[in-house]
Amino acid sequence: MDVESCIEAYTALAEDIFTPRNRTMFGGAFLHKVVGSATFSAEKLEAGIKKVIRDSQDRGNNADRAGGASGIFEAVEDLPMLRGDRQKCRVCICLYGMENNQAYRIRSYESKNEPGLPMTVWQAARATSAAPTLFNPIAIGNTTTLRDGGLRNNNPIMEVMEELEHEFYARGSDIACIVSIGTGVSKTDFFQNRDILKSVAEICAKIATDTKTIEATFRNVYAAAGKPLRERYFRFEVDQGLRGMGMEEWKKMSEVFSVTTTYLSDGARREAMGKCAATLAIGNAAPQVE
Numbered sequence: 001m002d003v004e005s006c007i008e009a010y011t012a013l014a015e016d017i018f019t020p021r022n023r024t025m026f027g028g029a030f031l032h033k034v035v036g037s038a039t040f041s042a043e044k045l046e047a048g049i050k051k052v053i054r055d056s057q058d059r060g061n062n063a064d065r066a067g068g069a070s071g072i073f074e075a076v077e078d079l080p081m082l083r084g085d086r087q088k089c090r091v092c093i094c095l096y097g098m099e100n101n102q103a104y105r106i107r108s109y110e111s112k113n114e115p116g117l118p119m120t121v122w123q124a125a126r127a128t129s130a131a132p133t134l135f136n137p138i139a140i141g142n143t144t145t146l147r148d149g150g151l152r153n154n155n156p157i158m159e160v161m162e163e164l165e166h167e168f169y170a171r172g173s174d175i176a177c178i179v180s181i182g183t184g185v186s187k188t189d190f191f192q193n194r195d196i197l198k199s200v201a202e203i204c205a206k207i208a209t210d211t212k213t214i215e216a217t218f219r220n221v222y223a224a225a226g227k228p229l230r231e232r233y234f235r236f237e238v239d240q241g242l243r244g245m246g247m248e249e250w251k252k253m254s255e256v257f258s259v260t261t262t263y264l265s266d267g268a269r270r271e272a273m274g275k276c277a278a279t280l281a282i283g284n285a286a287p288q289v290e
Contacts, residue, residue, distance in 0.1 A: 001052075009052045011253060013052070014248075016044055017045050019041075039134060042130075078120065079120055082116055090108055091108040092108070093128055095127050098147060099144070106124050123140060127148070132151060134247075153210070155211040157215065158218060176279070177233075177276070177279045177280055178234070180233070182235065182239070184237060234279075241262065242259055
């Protein structure tokens, strides 16, 4: 799916998926946020994810059939995350294991160094959506319970560099381009005067601080003056105007588009976007990694 298709799918499914299970402010959804129970239905999310995958798969299968292709077209429930090494786009996602406080990397390709956690595509998508207070975590097998990796590392850029080095033996000079897209700054003001929610506010603030610290560390190590990624690393983050807006606030999509357009209209950012597009278009600005 391209980005435009993803936005369309989100808009189509959001109202159903992001309807709270209980609209009661106190003792209901609000209290659930404090004690950790999810506000929204994981079952609706799962059904929505499967529908998106099924629709996308149907379009691909129809195109294959029209072109005379034949083969087994897998059911959504069976479509594995691991797709082998001949895919056009290799995907690696970061998840958080609740039992052992461990970071998991779920790949669409074979790892040279560690056994993969067997997951289907819908399970991987479901796990990345399991942000605290929004959706319950997902159990994989009998031993692993996963949440969105943002709880541990909301900016996984150093994880990306480690993955490139360990799995593809690539260092900074081997990389043609890195594009990092931030998720904005979490709103914590709402929690400040409520002692019972102080720990929640502290967690949000720590995630935001860690994200900026990691970004600064990456720039110093890989993208500072004289470093190999100086002209090939691009970071974009709408840090003003979307403060406190979560992925569940689908009714504010017009505001999201408006604020993002304003962010991109800045001269320096437009120049950076142009350089980013040109670097991506070249595609071979650095040696290819096999």
